[in-house]
Amino acid sequence: LAWYDADRKNLELVLGVQSPYDAATSVATLLGNARASFKPAHINAHFAYMGGGFGGRDHTPFPLYVALAAMFLPRRPVRLAQDRYQQFQAGIKRHAFNIHTRIGVDRATGKISAFAADHVLDGGGLANFSASVAAVSANAAIGIYDVPKVDVTTVALHSRGVTAGSMRGYGTLQTMTALEVLIDEAASTLAIDPIEFRRRNALKTGGRTMAGNTYDVVVRTPEILDRLEQHAIWRHRAEEKARGRRAGSVVGTGVACVTKDYGSGADTSLSSVDIDPEGRISIHCDHVEMGNGIGTALANRVAAHLGAVADEVAVAEVDRFGALGLVTSGDPYTMDQATQDAAQRDPRWVPAISSPTSSSIGAHVGTHSASEAARVIFRFGLWPAALELWGLAPNDPRAAKWDAARWERGRLTMPELRPLSLSEIAARAHARKGVTAAMAHSFSRWSWSRATFAIGGEPWTADIDALAVRKSSGKFVRLDRVDVKYPPTVFNRIGTSYTSLCGALVRVEIERATGALRIDRAYTVLECGRALTPEIVLGQAQGGFAMGVGYALLESLPLYEDGPGNGQWNLGQYLIARGSDLPLQGLEVDVLPPLPNDPPKGMAEVVMIPIVPALLNAIFDATGRRFHALPVTQQMLKGALA
Structure with a gap:
């Protein structure tokens, strides 16, 4: 909302953004060099509760648009709002990634010896946060692991697509999904238990990250992996697979464990x-x-x-x-x-x-x-x-x-x-x-x-x-x-020195005849230092699970002419996770107790990331088929089981 009082030269703004100071200073910069008759003497920005952000309201241009409109229409209130079609067309999108990854493992020890990856991001038509997303995604490319030799190349490209920018996970969702699926594939090829393979290769406290520095926080990967290994979903996976066969469906269990930084470096x-x-x-x-x-x-x-x-x-x-x-x-x-x-x-x-x-x-x-x-x-x-x-x-x-x-x-x-x-x-x-x-x-x-x-x-x-x-x-x-x-x-x-961890187990059941997938049970375990508001931590974990399900199984946007840029997209075409897609009574969230003197840690992004590869690994366990593009739809599953 905006209103310009031309008599008093006051510009009033009511905004809902993730970056209030940036929004206010950006408007001041925009109008600061205007001619005297169009230059406000005072800019009063009022920041309202905005609902969800998820990165899409960080450094948004909307305050500039509504401020300009108010200057052209003095003494009138101006409201800038988008309907759902316009939001699909103009809102910031998650980057589409093309990822090619290779991993080398010493067969005798089961230790990772080398890792190489090429990431190509589609940034869309306007530069938003693509360069930053590229850097963060590259730094996250080896996840929780200690790898002696790493070669990662990440490139963000301009295209004719809609603008891509900051979104929950900030590039790490894409690269760590690819990584955790690859880790599972390596463990399967080597006939090593997937959790044991992760345990052998996990970075320890004091170990050096890909950028060469150590974390300033305790790395609690062993505790996360122990909790995953001890959970009933993992211990009973063979029995559940046999039960599914008797019922005429296929059942699979997947695991993933990731780390995600919190903070931007400034x-x-x-x-x-x-x-x-x-x-x-x-x-x-x-x-x-x-x-x-x-x-x-x-x-x-x-x-x-x-x-x-x-x-x-x-x-x-x-x-x-x-x-x-x-x-x-x-x-x-x-x-x-x-x-x-x-x-x-x-x-x-x-x-x-x-x-x-x-x-x-x-x-x-x-x-x-x-x-x-x-x-x-x-x-x-x-x-x-x-x-x-x-x-x-x-x-x-x-x-x-x-x-x-x-x-x-x-x-x-x-x-x-x-x-x-x-x-x-x-x-x-x-x-x-x-x-x-x-x-x-x-x-x-x-x-x-x-x-x-x-x-x-x-x-x-x-x-x-x-x-x-x-x-x-x-x-x-x-x-x-x-x-x-x-x-x-x-x-x-250095990339980062702060990190939180989250691991996930997912059990899926897929109908052979239709490819319909049901998430039977799921378990996530995370560590976030001293939780200031445990109820919010639980809510973030539950919401992250739902977003992960949507990303893995449902959500799809064509990049170019047939995509949201054509102004025809709504929630009828873009499918998001609903209650019927989730294990409402079968999701368990576990939070490690804080260590002495543990500070509060950021956890809102890390809780989404392992859900996606855990689902993909569960689908492989059920079907014997690896999928290398998202989302994995019911039609794709039906084809794999035909």
Whole structure:
């Protein structure tokens, strides 16, 4: 929505996008050089809940279109909306891949010795994120495995097709589907159990990725494979195959295990947290709610530090953080080290101010600065107030043990001291003019920025690069950092250092006469560090399963003249997974418990990826036929069984 008040030169926008800051700055750039009579003095962008995003609303041109329309039609509200036919025609699509892959295995040991792949992506008619998708897909080409020799070539091509760009999985869905089917084929050829073959070749914690670096997180592939191997779907696969034969159908069981990074290599987190004298907590953040539960995740992560779930959470805010006085320059993905070193001498400079909600970064990145802001409030606001309430002098040894205090049912506890309610502590913190609000910015290039600030005469070092604090009902005061360490720019070359894992088992039953496929049972097991909102994790896993089923068995779009670009496509032609296509009572989701000090990890994409190759491997187990193009339709299955 847009409305231009020509008298006041105000342009008002209401948008639903994954990248609010980019949308606002793009409109400003578009209109910034206009003639005075067509140049707004103020642009007010309001960001609404948008429903699902899945990458299709990241860096979208729609805000530019509606802003231009409003400028040509002043004093009139303008609404830009597409019907389903137009959305099929103009919406961002997942890239079509042509993949040729080879693998070498030492027969004596069952260890992979070499891997080679050629990927060709169809980017469509307009450049969107094809270059980035190509790079990410290449880095993911060997999945969970440790391969000593790798040769991967990835090319994104311009074509006359519809525009392809960012979409859940971001190229890794395509390359890891090909990989996991190939792994299964190799295991079958070598007569090695498919899970055992994966176990022998899995990358261990501390092992080097294809790009030559190690992951910064623990790689828990052995635990995932153990859970898959121990599950009844896997243990009873032979009996189920025999049962199917007796019933006149074919039954197969498939397995797959994948890893997926979270983050883009230039991610930011921007938040403020405050607590009032009654103990009510408010959180404001620049990240976007799009079904990822970011609001609840923020509240839960802050509650770990402040003892209660927030009373107010506001997301998709880009103009609330002026107290930090942030400035930026250059491109965080391409700048060299000398440029970064020179720029960071300005205590207000950051490599990027605000990033999109994409790349599965909600839990890890989106909540990070709010967590750090809450830590500042606790350490310099609530903790000193608690010491006063307990009657502890600053030189009491217990006064330095703030990180040993624990919240239990909304009360702060320390051994041999009376529990204190949050409202009691908050009231005292305000009365003594302690820190009751904090605003923070963080930057991640596969590692967090880290800076030191002086708060109340004490040095405070944290994984942030900008900080402002407010005492009681005063105003925010920016604290210039006295030292900062940004991740080196060479980290732009490593591909990723953050990853989550997911494995899947699928049992399918196919009617011989018709080729109709039914998913009998399925099991997915994932690890995502500390789950901030377990219910959302479960929902993402279930939704990822449904998307995987659609991608593998149903969804098809011709690339060119007969495809969605002709404006004739709707959900009648484009089939998506429905409840009848899913094992509604037969899907089990398992989440590994977090390790000590595990951070939250992104998991929204990884849960979709193994479903596709697990289905393809199950189809092979049932039919003895390998399919090398998607989707595998009922007609194709009927032909294979004829």
